[in-house]
Amino acid sequence: MATQRTFYGLGCVLAGKLQRGSSNVFSQFARSLKMPPEDKTKKEGTMEEKVKKNRVELHLHLDGAVRPSTLLEVAKKRGMPLPADTVEGILPYVSMDKPESLVAMIKVFKFFIPIIQGDGETIKRMAYELCEDQAKHGVLYFETRYCPHFLTQSKLDQKKELTPTEVVELVNAGLNEGSRDFGVKARSILCLIRDNPEFSTEMVQLCDRFRNQGVVGIDLAGNEVGDLATNTEHVKAFQEAKRLGIHRTVHAGEIGGPDKVEEAVFKMAAERVGHGYHTIADPQLYAKLRDMNMHFEVGLGYVVFNISNLAHFVGNFKTSHVNFNTFLATMQVCPVSSYITGAVPPNYKEHPALSFAKDGANFSINSDDPSVFRTHLSREYSLIREHWNFDDKLIGQLNLNAAEACFLPQDEKNELIKQVKEAHGIQ
Numbered sequence: 001m002a003t004q005r006t007f008y009g010l011g012c013v014l015a016g017k018l019q020r021g022s023s024n025v026f027s028q029f030a031r032s033l034k035m036p037p038e039d040k041t042k043k044e045g046t047m048e049e050k051v052k053k054n055r056v057e058l059h060l061h062l063d064g065a066v067r068p069s070t071l072l073e074v075a076k077k078r079g080m081p082l083p084a085d086t087v088e089g090i091l092p093y094v095s096m097d098k099p100e101s102l103v104a105m106i107k108v109f110k111f112f113i114p115i116i117q118g119d120g121e122t123i124k125r126m127a128y129e130l131c132e133d134q135a136k137h138g139v140l141y142f143e144t145r146y147c148p149h150f151l152t153q154s155k156l157d158q159k160k161e162l163t164p165t166e167v168v169e170l171v172n173a174g175l176n177e178g179s180r181d182f183g184v185k186a187r188s189i190l191c192l193i194r195d196n197p198e199f200s201t202e203m204v205q206l207c208d209r210f211r212n213q214g215v216v217g218i219d220l221a222g223n224e225v226g227d228l229a230t231n232t233e234h235v236k237a238f239q240e241a242k243r244l245g246i247h248r249t250v251h252a253g254e255i256g257g258p259d260k261v262e263e264a265v266f267k268m269a270a271e272r273v274g275h276g277y278h279t280i281a282d283p284q285l286y287a288k289l290r291d292m293n294m295h296f297e298v299g300l301g302y303v304v305f306n307i308s309n310l311a312h313f314v315g316n317f318k319t320s321h322v323n324f325n326t327f328l329a330t331m332q333v334c335p336v337s338s339y340i341t342g343a344v345p346p347n348y349k350e351h352p353a354l355s356f357a358k359d360g361a362n363f364s365i366n367s368d369d370p371s372v373f374r375t376h377l378s379r380e381y382s383l384i385r386e387h388w389n390f391d392d393k394l395i396g397q398l399n400l401n402a403a404e405a406c407f408l409p410q411d412e413k414n415e416l417i418k419q420v421k422e423a424h425g426i427q
């Protein structure tokens with residue numbers, strides 16, 4: 001188990017203006033919620049002075065980054081029984097400790113989301129604490145994504161249900177206060193969910209409504225190979241977003257094939273691709289996207305999902321939309337069974353990001369769901385240095401790529417690009 005954990009640890013990590021409007025745009029409701037007691041040392045800005053801020057992160061799930069200690073505290077406060085009463089004890093329930101599937105990972109979210117759901121104070125706190133964590137890991141600017149509809153209902157008290165609008169206001173308020181207190185710039189992206197096309201139209205309306213108050217784009221997340229993965233509602237919503245000038249990114253080619261990436265870019269008008277690894281299975285598409293300078297938001301949790309992919313394709317080959325041989329050839333995997341059982345380490349040396357780097361593709365490094373993967377951004381950077389031999393120059397370029405692909409308005413983006421260039425000594 002210990003060995004497996006070590007392998008997993010390596011594998012899973014490798015696999016302005018504050019909120020443009022001013023605080024008066026946030027509802028009384030969001031403002032009235034108090035932040036957790038503050039640590040005086042942070043308020044003095046000592047942390048910011050010690051950590052060099054030079055990173056830009058574009059792909060970071062707000063719910064996938066919630067601190068386990070916060071979950072524990074909130075569950076206690078709300079009188080929700082948990083299987084353990086220490087952080088160590090709840091980790092197996094709120095994060096993954098062995099290679100599994102995307103579906104298994106989404107189940108982990110389903111375990112802990114009810115702790116947060118419908119609790120305005122916690123929703124705001126999560127966003128606030130994320131700013132603190134990002135500042136600690138040297139982040140200058142980040143975009144965090146979430147699905148407001150997942151956070152509305154409270155299983156505890158139906159009467160206390162929040163609206164998606166209130167959730168967005170709470171997250172905006174938390175990011176706004178966190179940005180101010182920890183000196184990091186934060187924006188958000190709202191996620192449509194593959195299995196929930198019923199959210200899609202409203203999500204675009206929310207993005208439109210809050211576009212000048214910190215929401216900079218939309219995403220499509222969730223199970224890429226599920227029954228509702230390709231739903232016309234999602235496509236319609238993305239086309240409407242394009243019409244309204246709302247920025248767009250799509251999780252595609254993470255566990256799905258290159259067809260999913262093609263659909264994201266050419267049907268949904270995605271300006272960035274979340275993950276996109278399986279693009280390389282289609283050399284023509286890969287070349288075309290490189291010519292378009294398409295940005296791939298690389299998250300190192302990839303290896304975890306490819307194990308599931310193997311299980312998925314072995315088990316459901318007939319219904320799978322991806323050619324199994326193409327998939328295997330692309331992944332250059334070790335024997336299937338050892339991957340599935342976790343008997344061999346996931347081979348992060350085969351991560352498609354190495355192809356991206358070799359081929360000069362436009363990509364960035366992201367921690368994705370740090371709490372669920374038991375990682376953090378600094379660890380991701382250490383691992384890519386150690387295992388992929390990425391040097392300062394390339395790391396500077398990856399951060400510049402992220403700044404150039406970010407969803408900020410052009411004037412703020414130019415300022416960020418300038419800061420990143422200065423921080424990394426890029427001419």
Ligand SMILES: O=c1[nH]cnc2c1ncn2[C@@H]1O[C@H](CO)[C@@H](O)[C@H]1O
Nearest residue numbers: 061063109145146147191221222251
């Ligand atoms: O890596 C991922 N791929 C696809 N969906 C994900 C991933 N991580 C999290 N989510 C899904 O996105 C929702 C909003 O943040 C999460 O609740 C989770 O269901």
